[in-house]
Amino acid sequence: EPEVTQTPSHQVTQMGQEVILRCVPISNHLYFYWYRQILGQKVEFLVSFYNNEISEKSEIFDDQFSVERPDGSNFTLKIRSTKLEDSAMYFCASKDVGGTGQPQHFGDGTRLSIL
Amino acid sequence: GQNIDQPTEMTATEGAIVQINCTYQTSGFNGLFWYQQHAGEAPTFLSYNVLDGLEEKGRFSSFLSRSKGYSYLLLKELQMKDSASYLCAVKDSNYQLIWGAGTKLIIKP
Numbered sequence: 001e002p003e004v005t006q007t008p009s010h011q012v013t014q015m016g017q018e019v020i021l022r023c024v025p026i027s028n029h030l031y032f033y034w035y036r037q038i039l040g041q042k043v044e045f046l047v048s049f050y051n052n053e054i055s056e057k058s059e060i061f062d063d064q065f066s067v068e069r070p071d072g073s074n075f076t077l078k079i080r081s082t083k084l085e086d087s088a089m090y091f092c093a094s095k096d097v098g099g100t101g102q103p104q105h106f107g108d109g110t111r112l113s114i115l
Numbered sequence: 116g117q118n119i120d121q122p123t124e125m126t127a128t129e130g131a132i133v134q135i136n137c138t139y140q141t142s143g144f145n146g147l148f149w150y151q152q153h154a155g156e157a158p159t160f161l162s163y164n165v166l167d168g169l170e171e172k173g174r175f176s177s178f179l180s181r182s183k184g185y186s187y188l189l190l191k192e193l194q195m196k197d198s199a200s201y202l203c204a205v206k207d208s209n210y211q212l213i214w215g216a217g218t219k220l221i222i223k224p
Contacts, residue, residue, distance in 0.1 A: 041216070042202075042214050042215065042216040042217065043158065043202065043204075043214040043217075044214070045211055045212060045213070045214075048211070056209055056210075056211050058211075091157055091158070100145045100146050100165065100206055100210065101146055101163045101165060103148065103160035103163060104160070104212070105160070106157035106158050106159070107157055108156060108157050109156075109157055
């Protein structure tokens with residue numbers, strides 16, 4: 001079964017540095033998402049992406065964050081000037097076209113640890 | 116504001132039945148999803164409800180009442196591997212998924 005893949009599985013970075021989290025969505029999917037889950041807390045929506053542009057973003061997704069689809073397969077999340085509170089699990093998800101009932105398929109996540 | 120409430124934790128016995136409730140107040144409603152999340156892993160899709168009533172899928176069923184802002188996930192014939200967190204998520208008027216904090220289900224032999 002096709003799946004969403006994310007790399008790296010764990011990223012450790014010094015505070016203030018930039019990180020890029022990478023995702024390869026399911027190949028025929030057209031909607032892409034990034035979520036964050038701080039340890040022990042709820043999943044939080046960051047951004048959705050469709051047709052090569054951001055379609056929705058949350059209050060969390062400020063100027064520190066950006067997304068890109070540099071080629072036909074990768075979808076990246078860049079976090080600039082990382083802060084301690086950016087430490088979390090970051091999930092990428094993708095969704096096929098169809099009605100509102102189409103589920104989002106999640107990758108296994110990247111655990112980001114800011115030191 | 117938008118709010119989704121679920122019990123924090125539930126315990127059940129292997130082979131039994133458990134019902135996990137979810138109530139929501141959101142700006143608009145375009146469907147409700149249930150996801151399963153094992154510790155340290157990604158959420159995986161279980162069910163979707165957009166109309167009132169019960170959706171059955173094997174050992175799992177999900178119910179929705181839009182007028183009450185209420186859903187439940189029913190798990191039958193519980194197995195040890197069902198120990199996980201169960202996340203309720205509502206798609207709001209912007210088609211954005213709003214997530215509950217999840218219910219941690221502990222299955223005892």
